[in-house]
Amino acid sequence: MQFPQTKRLVLLLVTFVLLSAGVRAQTTPEVLKVEPPSWWAGSSVNPVRLLIRGKNLKNARVNAAGGGWRIVGAPKTNERGTYLFVDVAIAANAKPGTRSLIINTGGKPSSFALAEASFEILPPLRRAGRFQGFSPADVMYLIMLDRFSDGDPANNDPPQSRGIFDRENKFYYHGGDLQGVIDRLPYLKDLGVTAVWLTPWYDNYDHPNQIELKEGKPSTGFHGYNPQDFYGVEEHFGTLAKLQELVAAAHRSGIKIIQDEVVNHTGPYHPWVDDPPTPTWFNGTRANHLKNVFQTWVLHDPRPVEDLKRATMEGWFLDFLPDLNQKDPEVSRYLIQNTLWWIGTTGLDGIRMDTWQYVPNSFWRDWNATLKREFPSFKVVGEVKDGDAVHTSFFQGGKVRFDGVDSGLDSLLDFPLFYPIRHAFAEGRQLNEIPKTLAKDYLYNNSEILVTLFGGHDDGRFMSERGATIAGLKLANAFLLTTRGVPQLYYGDEIAMTGADEPTTRGDFPGGFPGDKRNAFSSAGRKKDEEDLFQYIRKLTRLHRELEPLQRGELVNLYVADQQYAYARKTKNAAVVVVINNEARAAEFEFDITPAGFQDGVILVDRLGVGNGTQVSRGKMKVKFPERSAVILVQK
Numbered sequence: 001m002q003f004p005q006t007k008r009l010v011l012l013l014v015t016f017v018l019l020s021a022g023v024r025a026q027t028t029p030e031v032l033k034v035e036p037p038s039w040w041a042g043s044s045v046n047p048v049r050l051l052i053r054g055k056n057l058k059n060a061r062v063n064a065a066g067g068g069w070r071i072v073g074a075p076k077t078n079e080r081g082t083y084l085f086v087d088v089a090i091a092a093n094a095k096p097g098t099r100s101l102i103i104n105t106g107g108k109p110s111s112f113a114l115a116e117a118s119f120e121i122l123p124p125l126r127r128a129g130r131f132q133g134f135s136p137a138d139v140m141y142l143i144m145l146d147r148f149s150d151g152d153p154a155n156n157d158p159p160q161s162r163g164i165f166d167r168e169n170k171f172y173y174h175g176g177d178l179q180g181v182i183d184r185l186p187y188l189k190d191l192g193v194t195a196v197w198l199t200p201w202y203d204n205y206d207h208p209n210q211i212e213l214k215e216g217k218p219s220t221g222f223h224g225y226n227p228q229d230f231y232g233v234e235e236h237f238g239t240l241a242k243l244q245e246l247v248a249a250a251h252r253s254g255i256k257i258i259q260d261e262v263v264n265h266t267g268p269y270h271p272w273v274d275d276p277p278t279p280t281w282f283n284g285t286r287a288n289h290l291k292n293v294f295q296t297w298v299l300h301d302p303r304p305v306e307d308l309k310r311a312t313m314e315g316w317f318l319d320f321l322p323d324l325n326q327k328d329p330e331v332s333r334y335l336i337q338n339t340l341w342w343i344g345t346t347g348l349d350g351i352r353m354d355t356w357q358y359v360p361n362s363f364w365r366d367w368n369a370t371l372k373r374e375f376p377s378f379k380v381v382g383e384v385k386d387g388d389a390v391h392t393s394f395f396q397g398g399k400v401r402f403d404g405v406d407s408g409l410d411s412l413l414d415f416p417l418f419y420p421i422r423h424a425f426a427e428g429r430q431l432n433e434i435p436k437t438l439a440k441d442y443l444y445n446n447s448e449i450l451v452t453l454f455g456g457h458d459d460g461r462f463m464s465e466r467g468a469t470i471a472g473l474k475l476a477n478a479f480l481l482t483t484r485g486v487p488q489l490y491y492g493d494e495i496a497m498t499g500a501d502e503p504t505t506r507g508d509f510p511g512g513f514p515g516d517k518r519n520a521f522s523s524a525g526r527k528k529d530e531e532d533l534f535q536y537i538r539k540l541t542r543l544h545r546e547l548e549p550l551q552r553g554e555l556v557n558l559y560v561a562d563q564q565y566a567y568a569r570k571t572k573n574a575a576v577v578v579v580i581n582n583e584a585r586a587a588e589f590e591f592d593i594t595p596a597g598f599q600d601g602v603i604l605v606d607r608l609g610v611g612n613g614t615q616v617s618r619g620k621m622k623v624k625f626p627e628r629s630a631v632i633l634v635q636k
């Protein structure tokens, strides 16, 4: 059968279009993501290495279009042509603005072989009031972003991740976000907070997690620790612009922002898991990897069993969190740049680093060195969740350890002190466990900068411990805000929130969410006990700010008994004496006050309003005060 002329022409045309589309699909390069998407001129990291994810990127040649930057060296691609590594050098005087990388995979420039990748050159942020670090003069406050305050209900069930918001499900998103934190800055300032640690805001997966079942059902990444994009802001929390707005607004309120970072692992749904940029990007593969055995003690053992050490350092957390291989130079470079990018593009002040001990010290040395070169005042606190100071102190920097490496780490979450505080003030066990723990401070290179805490999002709340009372919680706060270190509060503990285990410790702050029955952000919405506690902590943070020795004074122990503890914080010019009675009855005792530097005849008065004035006589001080109470004594 003969086709009519026109029909044959149409057929020919269709065939041609289909064929060329096939050719295009098979060979035309395509760009899906550029990481980092931007960088600032004048950075100490120059050139910057871009990781471009896409398709058909083999044999790519790359040109930098627009002025003020250039390609350095030859780009590299991976075996499958899905990743391209390109180094770009940015001129110190480069004009801010969007640029293009032209990617050409054909012999000659032709439209079939070209793709474009967008990149932005940023003006450097002005340094004043940014990148500040933290110090013992601060009062830190940990916020679980999803559970604190919902400032934008429009992002609660966004189109790209429909169906993982459910306030009735403790493993789903509840609506808290960056706008909510902005809205509560006046509350935080009033409480006396000067630094906010926010749980991770990385973009986490957009659907229920079918791999990690909680109570037999799929969970979500509401907690933020399962990133699928290290350069993205989770859509339930807001946008990069909103984050930048939050940092700026916090700084105007005198509040620093601490980012929670994860570099040990990715979330289970990160696109790298099935398509790694290099063959050694992860320790193992989804099908074949070690499971983390958590034998962390071998990490500080000079004679470790290597198999145990490897399974602890390189094993996959919970068997499903892909363990990044920081010994791969490309992984190391990616992660270092990623950290600098968040700081440099937002102006934030410090980092709390998750799962610190599962990442090699040699990586940390390089990471810290690059970080401090760009942001010298910046500070990092590492999470080493362990109650033994012999173990935790091993990870602090400032000292070359037996492995030949100084990690450079500033601070650690002080978990060795966490447990004695809980035992003494919640359970009513012996108070002298606390000075016994502080006696191990010599193990640290610097114990003054440790972040002290008795509450956090991975542990049940103080008020859910057996024996906990508001009186005990007050004492825990009085101790935390007067001992050495950087005090860290956990959101909701100031109103005695409860929650005995991991999901319930992350409860919604009452008043932070649409339809809440009461608003505990205001005095009127707090119950009597809660208000009393809130005002007590508020008074402590004010004393912490007002009395310089509480920020930087040397810690001097004066008296230790089973349930009583007295100590001074002492600077060259002043001293503050703190006395705590943890017993369920009134106490009266005398101790040598001369180490605090007070002379006979000096009268000390209590700034917490519990005790009367007391006079130093023959180098001694006698105190008498009620059951389970504390005094903060200063010279009259």
Ligand SMILES: [Ca+2]
Residues within 6 Å of the ligand: 150, 151, 152, 153, 154, 155, 156, 175, 176, 177, 236
């Ligand atoms: Ca919201």
Ligand SMILES: [Ca+2]
Residues within 6 Å of the ligand: 161, 203, 204, 205, 206, 234, 235, 236
């Ligand atoms: Ca997401």
Ligand SMILES: [Ca+2]
Residues within 6 Å of the ligand: 264, 312, 313, 314, 315, 323, 324, 358, 359
């Ligand atoms: Ca690891």
